[in-house]
Amino acid sequence: MLEIRNLHARIAEDGTEIIRGLNLTVKAGEVAAIMGPNGSGKSTLSYILSGREDYEVTEGDILYDGESILELDPAERAAKGIFLAFQYPVEIPGVATMQFLKVALNEQRKQRGEAELTTPDFMKRVKDAAAHLKIAPEMLRRPLNVGFSGGEKKRAEILQMALLEPRLCILDETDSGLDIDALKIVSDGVNALRSPDRAVIVITHYQRLLEHIVPDTVHVLYKGQIIKSGDKGLALELEANGYADVIEAAA
Amino acid sequence: MSAQPQIKLTEAENALLMAYTEQVGDLPGNGDVLVARDRLITDIKTRGLPTRRIEAWHYTDLRNLLRQVPANTNGDVKALEPLIAGSAVFALENGKVVRTAKAEGVTARGIAAMLEDGTGAFLMSPRGDDDAVGRINGGFLRDGLEIAVADGAALAEPIELQVLHSGGQSHARFVVSVGAGASARIVERQQGNGSAQALVSSVSDLTLKAGADVTWVIVQEQGVSDTHLGQINFRLEKDAKLRLFIVNAGGKLVRQEVHGVTVGEGSDFTFRVVNLLGGESHTDVTMTLGHDVPETTSTEIVRNVVFDKASGVFQGQIRVAPDAQKTDARMACNTLLLSEEGDFSTKPELEIFADDVQCAHGATVADIDRNHLYYLMARGIPEKKARALLVQAFVAEVVEELDDEPLVEALEDVIEGWLERHGN
Numbered sequence: 001m002l003e004i005r006n007l008h009a010r011i012a013e014d015g016t017e018i019i020r021g022l023n024l025t026v027k028a029g030e031v032a033a034i035m036g037p038n039g040s041g042k043s044t045l046s047y048i049l050s051g052r053e054d055y056e057v058t059e060g061d062i063l064y065d066g067e068s069i070l071e072l073d074p075a076e077r078a079a080k081g082i083f084l085a086f087q088y089p090v091e092i093p094g095v096a097t098m099q100f101l102k103v104a105l106n107e108q109r110k111q112r113g114e115a116e117l118t119t120p121d122f123m124k125r126v127k128d129a130a131a132h133l134k135i136a137p138e139m140l141r142r143p144l145n146v147g148f149s150g151g152e153k154k155r156a157e158i159l160q161m162a163l164l165e166p167r168l169c170i171l172d173e174t175d176s177g178l179d180i181d182a183l184k185i186v187s188d189g190v191n192a193l194r195s196p197d198r199a200v201i202v203i204t205h206y207q208r209l210l211e212h213i214v215p216d217t218v219h220v221l222y223k224g225q226i227i228k229s230g231d232k233g234l235a236l237e238l239e240a241n242g243y244a245d246v247i248e249a250a251a
Numbered sequence: 252m253s254a255q256p257q258i259k260l261t262e263a264e265n266a267l268l269m270a271y272t273e274q275v276g277d278l279p280g281n282g283d284v285l286v287a288r289d290r291l292i293t294d295i296k297t298r299g300l301p302t303r304r305i306e307a308w309h310y311t312d313l314r315n316l317l318r319q320v321p322a323n324t325n326g327d328v329k330a331l332e333p334l335i336a337g338s339a340v341f342a343l344e345n346g347k348v349v350r351t352a353k354a355e356g357v358t359a360r361g362i363a364a365m366l367e368d369g370t371g372a373f374l375m376s377p378r379g380d381d382d383a384v385g386r387i388n389g390g391f392l393r394d395g396l397e398i399a400v401a402d403g404a405a406l407a408e409p410i411e412l413q414v415l416h417s418g419g420q421s422h423a424r425f426v427v428s429v430g431a432g433a434s435a436r437i438v439e440r441q442q443g444n445g446s447a448q449a450l451v452s453s454v455s456d457l458t459l460k461a462g463a464d465v466t467w468v469i470v471q472e473q474g475v476s477d478t479h480l481g482q483i484n485f486r487l488e489k490d491a492k493l494r495l496f497i498v499n500a501g502g503k504l505v506r507q508e509v510h511g512v513t514v515g516e517g518s519d520f521t522f523r524v525v526n527l528l529g530g531e532s533h534t535d536v537t538m539t540l541g542h543d544v545p546e547t548t549s550t551e552i553v554r555n556v557v558f559d560k561a562s563g564v565f566q567g568q569i570r571v572a573p574d575a576q577k578t579d580a581r582m583a584c585n586t587l588l589l590s591e592e593g594d595f596s597t598k599p600e601l602e603i604f605a606d607d608v609q610c611a612h613g614a615t616v617a618d619i620d621r622n623h624l625y626y627l628m629a630r631g632i633p634e635k636k637a638r639a640l641l642v643q644a645f646v647a648e649v650v651e652e653l654d655d656e657p658l659v660e661a662l663e664d665v666i667e668g669w670l671e672r673h674g675n
Binding site for chain 2 (some may be wrong): 050074079084099100143164
């Protein structure tokens with residue numbers, strides 16, 4: 001589903017290279033965890049996959065369903081089914097959460113040539129998804145993310161993911177700022193979306209989240225490259241021994 | 252006509268005088284009215300239209316900006332559905348009353364008849380030396396409506412005043428009084444159909460008696476080549492409350508003046524403006540507000556969205572009279588500048604002669620927040636739509652504050668429609 005080939009990318013503003021020859025393949029149905037120490041390029045990778053303007057790809061390619069997505073803007077990528085659950089979702093005063101959800105759903109449907117949802121159908125979908133994630137209706141009446149706690153923001157991201165039904169889900173440090181109960185709710189939400197035609201990339205520092213969202217593959221990102229790949233056992237090994245051994249072995 | 256012009260008139264000024272000569276024969280009015288009209292037009296002839304040297308017109312040099320005056324050739328006007336279903340609709344087409352409505356507690360009569368019998372001669376007095384809008388309006392005035400809302404009447408449905416044209420010239424006048432303790436919503440719509448250029452002037456005089464509560468909304472959607480000169484003058488008596496909401500969403504050259512005084516203690520003025528500016532238009536909202544008596548309050552919030560090569564102006568003057576203690580006035584002007592070729596000028600003026608008052612003003616200018624834009628796009632909302640949502644969010648706050656669902660929805664539709672046509 002996703003194939004990243006020899007990707008090099010830098011910060012557009014100052015030219016600092018962050019991704020330095022990254023290769024990664026994620027198949028449909030797979031849950032891939034990307035782990036790595038701070039500053040290794042994990043969040044940058046998620047931004048580049050989503051199409052954020054602040055980064056420039058200087059070499060290599062990103063193939064999604066066999067086609068390069070480098071020329072697509074974030075909205076086009078989203079409409080093709082790529083979803084990034086942000087580490088720090090932004091607050092947007094003046095944009096009502098429900099209006100945002102409806103516009104996002106219908107704009108994606110429009111770009112895919114599908115009919116817009118009727119209001120009752122839309123309301124029902126939101127209500128059902130919100131109930132599963134224990135999101136109170138009051139929260140949805142507020143402007144987008146405004147005044148949400150850290151945990152509420154993360155749950156709101158997963159709500160969006162559930163409603164938009166993407167095919168490639170990228171979770172950027174979704175566990176940060178969550179207590180155990182919230183972590184369980186969010187993980188259940190993600191697990192409910194696991195399916196043979198959907199892939200999930202879980203970016204995290206810690207093994208903790210991977211106890212709830214069990215990965216098929218684990219990749220270590222360091223200095224902009226994948227330096228080691230393995231199965232879920234690799235995450236346990238990192239948890240026990242830290243990154244030093246893996247980094248040393250790769251050097 | 253013996254006085255020599257003291258200045259060399261511009262093409263537009265000459266066209267204006269020519270238009271008067273052509274029209275004066277069939278403009279309504281008795282002798283007094285005619286003399287007054289002549290005086291107003293002679294003022295224009297001898298002084299010319301105001302330039303930037305006139306303080307009140309400093310950012311809108313009317314003499315240079317008004318390039319053409321269209322002849323008074325009017326075609327058919329399409330009828331307009333009211334903004335809010337069920338409204339009592341009064342309509343003017345090309346400056347003449349064509350439709351009136353009946354509503355309980357509301358009486359109305361045509362201004363043409365008041366001019367004919369001379370009782371309307373008072374409408375021919377300009378506000379002052381710099382009142383170009385009043386002079387043009389009075390000089391060419393054909394018709395309009397005097398509307399009275401009875402004491403204690405609580406109007407369930409809004410009154411909608413439609414000022415429509417099909418290009419050419421249109422000059423309208425409204426004299427509205429809202430009785431003691433009465434409440435009303437009044438929607439004034441300024442709109443043309445077709446693409447023929449128009450010169451429109453529309454002046455309203457509004458009096459709120461003690462305890463009256465009025466929401467007056469002006470929706471200006473003139474065509475891209477039209478000149479719109481609007482003016483609303485109001486007086487607030489004891490404990491009267493006026494919410495004045497202006498949406499500018501059209502026109503090539505727009506001047507909307509608001510002149511008010513609080514003459515009764517406890518009165519309150521809430522002023523909100525949404526300026527949606529695009530193309531090569533120039534839009535000026537000029538407000539003067541006199542807090543003339545103690546314990547009156549006002550808030551003014553102006554939100555501007557500037558696209559393309561549009562330019563905008565807000566002049567807000569608040570005067571607090573020497574004995575108007577406990578005045579509380581707060582003014583803000585916020586601009587979303589979406590084009591490097593657009594501009595917006597803000598001039599707040601506080602003239603405070605009392606010592607126990609609260610007065611504040613502030614102005615901000617910003618562009619769309621890139622992080623907000625990225626977030627919306629990352630959810631599949633195309634850039635144009637995402638920008639429109641963020642622009643709407645910027646003005647939504649002042650619209651929602653109206654707290655009147657049909658009105659809020661109607662204005663949101665106007666704003667959304669404009670953004671769909673103009674979003675870059």
